[in-house]
Amino acid sequence: MVHAPASGGYSEVPPPGAPPAAPASCHARHHALRSFSWHRGDSGDPAELVTAFLEDNGLPVRKLGRSADKNQTYGHGAICGASLYVSADAGCVMINATPGGPSPVPVIPDVYAVVWVHTEDPFPGSTGSWNLGPWAESWSPRQHADAVQRVRDAIGRGDVYQVNVVGHASAPYTGDPTAALRRVATLPGARYGGILAAPDGRWAIATASPETLVEVRHGRVLTRPIKGTRPATAQGRRELLASAKERAEHIMIVDLERNDLARLPGTGPVRVDKLFAVRRWCGLWQAESVVSAPLAGEVGLADLLRAVCPGGSVTGAPKIAALEQIAALEPVGRGVSMGALGWIGHDHLDLGLSIRTVAVDGSRVHAWAGGGITADSDPEAEVAEAAAKAGPLRAALAGGLTAFA
Structure with a gap:
């Protein structure tokens, strides 16, 4: 498994159990100080509420990408940073779009943030x-x-250009899911591999996401949309690079992400730094692009979340119309999937898209998978692609397990 450092290359990943996108300075050395939760149906603007919470805890969320005092303390040690999770439904609320069906894991908040302080305690096993x-x-x-x-x-009617369609599955479990979740978080190719869990153990999220929803670092904001999938073979790579359908679908989402970044106040010209590069996740090739813009002014977390959530590569285009289609088509809510999950530090923000992500709620484990649909999509092939994406997650969860009683 790999993790993207500030240089844009790859380095060794965090130890199993680390929160998604946590920097090396916080690996196995943090303790939850306080947390924020917001559920769909709660009052208030979740983007503003979570921003205020993080600001009150010493993080520079009104001026993203600008350094804050990382030695600030609250009686429990120096603030390390914060984990942030935002569901797809919360993203819909932030932009006044149609939310999907009820979440199959309602115990998990739609927005959750936890502030970490330094400690020497190891991750629990x-x-x-x-x-x-x-x-x-x-x-x-x-x-x-x-x-x-x-x-x-x-x-065909002209209602939309592309829609991402996602399916859900769940399975009962007994016992301690920690080891199984760590197997998910350490799948190869997971840029955001990690685990975020409630302090009381009522729920946990494990992600093997390869996709950057948004990153703010060194005066730039960027996103890395992924669209286009083939088996990770030599032939699969050739097919992906040669597919006019996959390239058209990919470029459509790149254009959507360019527009999302351009809507941010205080950003300079948006550019495509890399287009349709092929990278590997488990047994699949996937096409990835890099879109970025300089920060010419101050960008706050609330504006950033409204600009990029829900992520364009898992909604479609136009985004609002695609979300209406999703709400009408999908029988089960997206829950923790297709949202944002990552880290806010003293000088950067790094949120992955919560694809290739599972959740446990004390009695069942939940997983989602899907793909982008265009006019040229073959229904049976799309069903097979979703199964190929879900396969490594299910295999990781099942690895070395005894039969269910």
Whole structure:
């Protein structure tokens, strides 16, 4: 597994159990000081509320990318940084878009932030066995294929250009999920591999996401949209590079992300630094681009979240119209998937898109997978692609497990 450092290259990943995108200085050396939670249906603007919470805890969220006092203390030690999670539904609320169905994991907040302070305590280990039951799908392959066709029909009418369609599955479990979640977080190619859990253990999120939703560092804001998938073989790589359908789908999302960054106040000209580069996640090749802009002025967290959430590569284009299609098509809410999950430090922000992500709620484990649909999409092929994306997550969860009792 790899993690993207400030240089834009790759380095060794955090130890298992570290929060997604946590810097090396905070690995295995942090303790939760205080947290913020917001659920869909709560009052107030979640973007402003979480910004105020983080600002009150000494993080420069009104001036992202500008250094703050990392030695600031609150009686418990120096502030290390903060983890931030924002669900796709919370993103819809932030931009007044149509949210999806109810989350299958309602115990997990739609916005959650936790401020960490330095400590010498190691991450806790697994305390016992873990038994996983059979997976139950929220829709059948036929229903999934029918949803793909309905998107193609909507594209034909001119309602949308592209829509990302996502399916959900869950399985019962007993025992301690810690080791299984760590296997997910250490899947190869996970730029944001890590775990975020409630202090009381009621829920946990594990991600193996390869995709940067938004990063602010060294006076620039950037995103790395991923669109286009093939098996990680020599032939699969050639097919991905040669596919007019995948390239058109990818460029459509790159244009959407360019527009999202351009909407930010205080940013300079937006540019595409890299277009349709191929990188690997587990047994799949995926196409990735890099879009960035200089920060000419002060950019705050609330404006940033409103600009990029929910992520364009998991919604479609135009974003608002695509979200209306998603709400009508998907039988189960996206829960923790397709949102934002990462780190806010004293001099940077790094949020991954919560794809390739699972959640546990004390009795079931949940996973989501899908893909972008265009006019040229083949319904059966889209169903197969979603299964290929979900496969490594399920295999990691099942690795070395005893039969479910």
